[in-house]
Amino acid sequence: MAKAFQKIYTQITQITKATCSVKATNVGYDELATVEGRLAQVVKIIDDEVTLQIFEGTEGIPTNAEVIFLGKAPSLKVSDQLAGRFFNAYGNPIDGGPIPEGEERQIGGPSVNPVRRKQPSELIATGISGIDLNNTLVTGQKIPFFADPDQPFNQVMATVALRAKADKIILGGMGMTNDDYLYYKNVFSNAGALDRIIIFMNTTEDPAVERLLVPDMALTAAEYFAVDKNEKVLVLLSDMTSYSDALAIVSNRMDQIPSKDSMPGSLYSDLAKIYEKAAQFPDGGSITIIAVTTLSGGDITHAVPDNTGYITEGQLFLRHDTTIGKVIVDPFRSLSRLKQLVQGKKTREDHPQVMNAAVRLYADAANARTKLENGFDLTDYDQRALDFAKDYSEYLLAIDVNLDTVEMLDTTWGLFSKHFRPQEVNMRMELVERYWKK
Amino acid sequence: MTKGKVKGIISNLVIVEVDAPVAQNEIAYINLDGVKLMAEVIKVEGKNVYIQVFESTRGLKVGMEVDFQGHMLEAMLGPGLLEKKLDGLSHDLDKMEGVFLKRGQYTPSLDEKRLWKFKPIAKAGDKVSAASWLGEVDENYQPHKIMVPFTMTEEYTVKSVISEGEYTVYQTIAIIVDKNGKEHEINMVQKWPVKVPMTHYKEKPRPYRLLETGVRSIDTLNPIVEGGTGFIPGAFGTGKTVLQHAISKQAEADIVVIAACGERANEVVEIFTEFPELEDPHTGRKLIERTIIVANTSNMPVAAREASVYTAMTIGEYYRAMGLKVLLMADSTSRWAQALREMSNRMEELPGPDAFPMDISAIISNFYGRAGHVKLNNGHEGSITFIGTVSPAGGNLKEPVTENTKKVARCFYALEQDRADRKRYPAINPIESYSKYLEYPEFEEFISKEISEDWTSKVNDMKTRLLRGKEISEQINILGDDGVPTEYHITFWKSELIDFVILQQDAFDDIDAVTPIERQKYILDMVIDICRTDFQFDNFTDAADYFKEMINICRQMNYSEFKSDKFNAHRAELDKLIKTKHQEN
Ligand SMILES: Nc1ncnc2c1ncn2[C@@H]1O[C@H](COP(=O)(O)OP(=O)(O)OP(=O)(O)O)[C@@H](O)[C@H]1O
């Protein structure tokens, strides 16, 4: 549906797997176009030769294809009408509803001036003590789950989202299976939360490159609610490894020199641009991002989790604990870097020390386990550390635990006194005197 | 000035056609429908000039006009930089409007209207040259020198200096005359191209004076000196930023410049929020008063990331020329190297190792070379101590940025994943890390006088014990607890005592976070005395129990105010514990 003033170009000079080049003038960088009706974006201009990345791929594009430039970068119409709606990667409804009206905003917009940010300080309680006790989350934070593909990260994310008391939950799905998509829909609708939900979905059935638009779509919607409406917005991005794979496909097809693990050299900046949209805004609104980075065989040195770890404010590492037969939030590799902003400040005074002591003792148990595996005798202390570790996994680290922080702290003190003597926990004396369970 | 027209656009690399001279690294502005986008020349090929744009190029079109400026990227220098939050190009972030950064907002780093209390230093008839002190103003209790602009290359004679009083930065405060009798009016503002080192000093002697950081595993174990260089490599989450923040809060420096280079915005927000509240442990004034923050966070334009570290270094050099002690921190130098890599790839240059540009080694060493302790032309001394972090891919230190930095930085603080996982913070590996300054006879002489004659021997004793402890723990892992004599366990536990009491330090505990050197001496003496005491145990479990109790008491001391009643009570408890074991012998 070309409008009257739009010029149609048909002189295609080059076609690759992901891009085509066309002779055209007066084209803006990043501008959208359609090529034979398929959406495309300008990625390179040299003189009058414009290179377009075609999201759906270039299969069947002829050399006389019709190219129409739309005169704008990818954008989304924002208003309260977004609430409760499901969209595809282009921001078009997939729930059968009408196209929302509202102000049209370009996605992937500018960053927040760092001096206008507020320091995150509001605790997000999830009930999961592997998170609340050891890796407390705060609004305005960005943090991914690191998990192997077979781990129940979508379930944990959905649980966290529903318990988080967010005004809006925005789910960006990238390469998500249809079953998982339906799972989210189901959980949210059973919880009666659909009016707070917005979904931008790219499933495994959609073209991979389209998913490059999903995070920016989700975050443009998030910025509307967090900045214009001062709401607390939680953005779920699942899965950022699929997103990065799409980046690799594009840069590969454009003949860029790959750096580690076939990923583009700009991976750090590309991911940072997304994650840094998490912010605590001056007027009370916030964007919190909880993402998923799937690992292959637990390898966190791969370029995607590695770069992610350098960008996000910690990570939550899911692991199957064979001693209790459950999935736990691993206390070693998990970390919330904003936890110190709330631990012992918004929670009970003993929180930081209890957390550290428990993890230290858990490490002693890991040493004892190594001894055991090497066929050595265990000391009495080793044995107690192992017993503690098992209880700690079962009653605190397992993802099916649901407690408030005071209960978590009391449970931990209980385990300390069950297995150890006060001088073995290495904590401030005043705390031991006050909380040790006699 | 030379003009040109946009010919090609590949992300933030723009090709401009010109028909007049341009210089490498010259600054240009692209006119995008009235919005000016700042850019820098990075390559010239015939009529085609390649510029990197410090902003998003969204909407840019072929044919748009480009104005070249005839100068390189410059920092604006003068009184009022302290407490400023600048972007990588040294624009004042506070003066920009709105919650979001808008393209083309280039706000000056100095305030035109603010009045400064000026006192003359030079007088009519004095011979002066670049960087000579003409007068000084009081900037947050620092004697901020007003100097002959660094870009003035001749000898001059002072004609007049304005009398004591209050003036703004653009008021003329002195008139100086060159050889040809031409008069130059000098005000408090000057500009300097950030990529060019400021070398207005007489000599750069070897640094030797301890820069106290309050971090025990630095000051006691591997000290850094005023004018020294160091770097902190470590995988993500191992504690680079926490350590740098601790140093910038506690170090005994006059001026602290922090370059947040391609890292998290919330980390600079932490500084913005905390530094106005926290006190400088040495002067009692608010930390922010001595601090300048250059922030190019990871979501800000990539090309300005490279500029940010140069901007910070230039500001450091400016204050050093006033005879001040500057501490410069950059987190993370890897992001800067990556920015260079992105650009080099876009220009399709032949890549070096890990696709970094071929000259990365020279770039890093030139940068570190700008730090140092200097003797100024007027005999005063100043210093820039530089500590950078490195974020190696996959935590593997065999990568170009770490390796090239290791060649030039004199202190190496390697953060270890295993220590971080076990929450043994700061996770500085005590065995691999080093400070080359320990080998300087000048330093040895200084520290003997400043602390005590036997300091270095005690430190070396401690290091040997840590190494021995590590060897034994490996043996125990292989042979089992029973497979080694009890003696070995005792040696192991003594090294654990050092680890728990000296190395481990909680950066978030009000008292433990900062240990003044006097207290570090007390702790080292105490721990080494214990290490040199003979203990006898029947079996290794008794030894373990005993040392755990001892560690626990020593940690209570670390958490208590130095020499307070509580502290002394714990010390008495410790002495009693040691005695009980002696009597048994
Ligand atoms: N000295 C310390 N005392 C207590 N906790 C610490 C200390 N150092 C680091 N930590 C813990 O480790 C976390 C990560 O530290 P930090 O942010 O400094 O890592 P980093 O090395 O800078 O990581 P990245 O490369 O991703 O920026 C902190 O949030 C804190 O919880």
Ligand SMILES: [Mg+2]
């Ligand atoms: Mg860091």
